[in-house]
Amino acid sequence: MPLFSIPVDSVYFQTGTLTHDHPIGEHLRPVRPFDMLPNFGVMVSWPRSMAWLRCEFAIQSPTTAGGVARDIPFESTREGLENLAKQHNVSLTQIAPGNFVGVNSFQAASLSRTSRVRVVLTVDTSHESFLALRPGWNSAQEQLVQSLTVLFFDAKTMGTLITQGNSIDLILRPAKSVQPFSGVVAIDLGNTSSVLAALDQHTAIHRTDSIRMLNADLPRGRLETNVEGTGSEVRLDRLISFEIPPSGMRRVPSLAGDDRPDALETVIGRAAISGSAGPIGGLILGAKRLLSGRDAEKFRKVQVEHDIQPSQQVTLEEVEIKNRLPAELLISKLLERFRQAALAWPGDLAITYPTTYTPHELNRVCQAVERAWLRMQGQAQSPPGMISLDPTDDRRMLADTLYQRLNYPPMDGDEPQASLISLKIDEASAAAFFFLYRIVFEAPGGLMRFRYLYPQGMNLLLYDCGGGTTDIALVSARSPVESPDLLKITVRGRSGIRGFGGDNITREVARLLKAKFQLEMGRLRGRAPRFNLPTKHVDPQVTLRLVQEFIQKANALDPGDELVPTKFDPNRLDANSLACRRQMNDLRRYAEDFKAHLSEKASHQLGKVSDKTNALIAAMVNPLPETQKAQALQVLANVTLHRWEIDALIHNDVEATVHKCNGLIRETLQAVEPPALEEEVHLVVASGNACRYPLIETMLREKLDVSFLEPHRPDEATAEVSVMGSGRFLLDPANLKGAVAKGAAMALMTMRSLRSVRIEFESNLSGCLPFDIGYRNLKTGTTTILYSEHDEYRNLRTERIPMVEATGYANGPPKGTPQTIRLERHFPGDDGFSSYLSFEFPRGIEGDLEVRYDPEMQTFRVRDLATGEDPEPMDQTDSTIQLPPLYRGDL
Known part of the structure; x- marks a missing residue:
């Protein structure tokens, strides 16, 4: 019989680390005849092979006068155990013979009959050694019993060695694999932050307030009503x-074990960038940019600890990782945290994508999600095979399907297979659906009321300014006369800017903040700057010029940085580059803090700074004499930014996005019957975390070609947004970031459940061109359009570009003369066409071109019909857009 048992609940395989605090009280003591010993030694031990378990025993001390209890931890080192043995006149070899200490973990202490003990147990349910225990699971009792060995000893009280052995049973329950989640999960992968939303079918699924969001910044994931989202930062x-890798630079993935969830120790979110002391060489920002960029299958260097287990060698070295891998690791961590929070694995997913994504970009996102799911489950993604799963486990068929899909793309005519991703929906439709659902279905009267108020349908302009991009979409919701139980949602037009978002605002804050730091440090270092701080002007363009001139002059003070x-x-990982990365990381955190404060008030001061905990401050003040450091810290603490300064720096960018909105409205909304009436925008929704910055709302309301742009207030009776709001402008602070994932979850649940109404998404944005494509026709001085926005990719025909016969050469163009043809594109709302793809013909173009x-x-x-030459396309998108603005290394 064990001395006693400790029940540990909520133990499920592969749900991360679980901590259990258990009071033992006075039960840790020997039994008769030695229970009357006034003092005795005790050692609790367990094999080191039980690497999934950590035990921390402590003697509970009475609460002190100040109300603080100071527990005394048990000894856990060889030296501590040896000293403890001496206290009881026992030699170490008598209680720990041979290699006992080498093969066992232990906790030991000297106790009295009145000592009260507590233990904190930490169980790593995802550890390989714990997963190996599954065959020993008692299915009848749904528990797993593991024993700790207890040894009581003393040779002091009675002058002779007294020992007594026993055990403590850990009752781990239910100690089984989690089941599939009884609902839907949606993932919105963002440039700056990412959101996972879930809706359980056992809750009130007809209410958007039943949707839960994942808080992945906690040690264990937790589902909450509203969270800010998880930062998209990834630190390796x-x-x-x-296994022993091949010689040369280590590449990931390249070995079979690289697919394991424990192959890369990864930190995501705010924890990845907190503090100045953490590792910086493995920090990656912009995982989504790297995934969707043209170089997704190429490699980039990071600096990590490399643990080669067969050789027991650990070194800090540079390795190469695929650009698509950070996004996979980020999603995998989100799915792991969800499994911990819901005690269920997700098997029915919705994913969202930017409105301007091409099928190729969307396919990369889908593959990243599928790879992340396999990684979370401990499954291989590529040959030679899969890690074993119980054939009766529901995950097995899905894992098999994903494995096959990633390695052997289906041929035409193949039967559709089970899928992990049930819904792929563009971010505009998802966010619009979230707000439309609340407006239409959560208001009294429901769809019938909506049909009465908007007999021709409702047009919603969605302006989504996220971390890295601004997406704009004009969405129509209508209930056709012939189908009174149907709500149709259609994206009628889409546009956006991939180079402006919240990260760009942060960059401008950082630029100005650095300039003011340079000014103050230049003064302290005796460089005598001969310019002053800028002043606000009534004309924003004049203010912009003054602020830009100030930044340029401040930079001129510091030509050597x-x-x-x-x-x-960005391509180097030497000591100086890593130090500057760390300092930039601190500047970024300061800039984010300034941006948040300037969203609430007109100015903000840096406040107290330290050269002990902040690498940037240390780099600035360390070159100064000791007598000047205190003064420098105070001067830096007084640095102040004003909102009008940042407004000036981003004014033109924000205005450009509004200009795109107006262009989209003009090009998309057509006259309706009767001819005297025109369609209009009924509601403008501002979404995305960047919309917290006040200038965006101000410029949208002032410059949009939409009437009655007063705030759309919540219904006073229900405190919810309704169609009876007082204006046409809606900015819901609680759902700026979460609306996309929440809308996707609600859309998928709507498809899954039986209702009294039907909802259809008429748009297939990922299957349609988001822009017009053409080529520059010098004969007409215009761009000749080859393919138009909304054309379906599957229906695109082969087109022909006629070429004028080359007459300047006797025998045609000379060999080796490069000739290039460029395709251009035009998003709705753009003022003109921009370069898209280029094709270079080294031998010269000799005939008409087939597109x-x-x-x-x-x-x-593009193929030359005369020569058959078919060169590879070259993407003309600026490659630097793949890097977050603050991590391009040029600030």
Whole structure:
């Protein structure tokens, strides 16, 4: 019989680390005849092979006068155990013979009959050694019993060695695999922050307030009503090679073990960038940009600890990782935290994507989600095979399907297979559906009331300014006369800017903040700047010029980037580059803090700073004499930014997005019957975290070609947004970021459940061109359109570009003369066309050109009909857009 048992509940395989605090009281003591010993030694031990378990025993002390209890921890080192043995006149070899200490973990202490003990148990349910215990699970009792060995000893009280052995049973329950989640899960992968939303079918699924969001910043995930979302930062701390890798630079993934969830020790979110002391060489921002960029399958260098387990060697080294991998790791962590929070694995997913994504970009997101799911489940993604799963487990069929899909794309005519991703919906439709659902179905009267108020349908302009992009969409919701139980949602037009979002606002804050740091440090270092701070002007363009001139002059004080060192080469990981990355990270955190405060008030001061905990401050003040450091810290603490300064720096960018909105409205809304009436925008919704910055709302309300742009207030009776709001402008602070994921979850649940109404999404944005495509026709001085926005990729025909016969050469163009043809594109709302793809013909273009869409490569191709030459397309998108603005190394 064990001395006693400790029940540990909520233990499920592969749900991360679980902590259990258990009071033992006076039960940890020997039994008769030695229970009357006034003092005795006790050692609790367990094999080191039980690496999934950590036990921390402590003697509970009475509460002190100040109300603080100071527990005394048990000894856990060889030296501590040896000293404890001496206290009881026992030699170490008598209680720990041979290699006992080498093969066992232990906790030991000297107790009295009145000692009260508590223990904190930590169970890593995802550890390989714990998963190996599954065959020993008692299915009848739904528990797993593991024993700790207890040894009581003393040779002091009676002058002779007294020992007594016993055990403590840990009752782990239910100790089984989690079941599939009884509902839907939606993932919104963002440039700056990402959101996972879930809706359980056992809750009130007809209410948007039943949707829960994942708080993944906690040690264990938790589902809450509203959270800010998880930062999309990914930090790689350690790479584990489970086999000896080939010589040369280590690449990931390249070995079978790289697919394991424990192959890369990863930190995501705010914890990845907190503090100045943490590792910086493995910090990656912009995972979504890297995934969707043209170089997703290429590699980039990071610096991590490399643990080669077969050789027991750990070194800090540079390794290469695929650009798509950080997004996979981020999503995998979100899914792991969800499994911990819901005690269920997700099997029915909705994913969202920007409105301007191409099929190729969307396919990358889908594959990243599928790879992340397999990684979370401990499954291989590529040959030679899969990690074993119980054939009766529901995950097995899904894992098999994903494995096959990633390695062997289906051929035409293949039967559809089970899928993890049940819904792929563009972010505009998802966010619009969230707000429309609340407006239509959560207001009294429901769809019938909506049909009465909007007999021709409702037009909603969605302005989504996220971390890295601004997406704009004009969405129509209508209930056709012939189908009174149907709500149709259609994206009628879409546009956006991929180079402006909240990260760009942060960059401008950082630029100005660095300039003011440079000014103050220049003064302290005796560089005598001969310019003053800018002043506000009534004309925003004049103010912009003054602020830009100030920044340029401040930068001129520091040509070597010594006063405020933040410049680095993104492709290098030497000591100086890493130091500057760390300093830039601190500047970024300051800029984010300033941006948040300036969203609430007109100015903000830096406040107290420290050169002990902040790498940037240390780099600025350390070159100064000791007598000046205190003064420098005070001067830096007084640095102040004003909202009008930042407004000036981003004014033109915000205005450009509003200009796109107006262009989209003009191009999309057509006259309706009777001809005297025109369609209008009934509601403008501002979404995305960047919309917290006041200038965006101000400019939207002032410059949008939409009438009655007063705030759309919540219904006073229900405190919810309704169609009876007082204006046409809606900015819901509680759902700026979460609306996209929440809308996707509600849309998928709507498809899954039986209702009295039907909802259809008429748009297939990922299957349609988001822009017009053409080429520059010098004969007419215009761009000749080859394909138009909304054309379906599957229906795109082969087009022909006629070429004028080359007459300037006797025998045609000379060999080796490069000639290039460029395709251009035009998003709705753009003022003109911009470069899209280029094709270079080294031998010269000799005939007409054939333009076609290649569905396998998911790109456009151009072929010279005379020579058959078919060059690879070259994306003309600025490659730097793949990096977050603050991590391009040029600030």
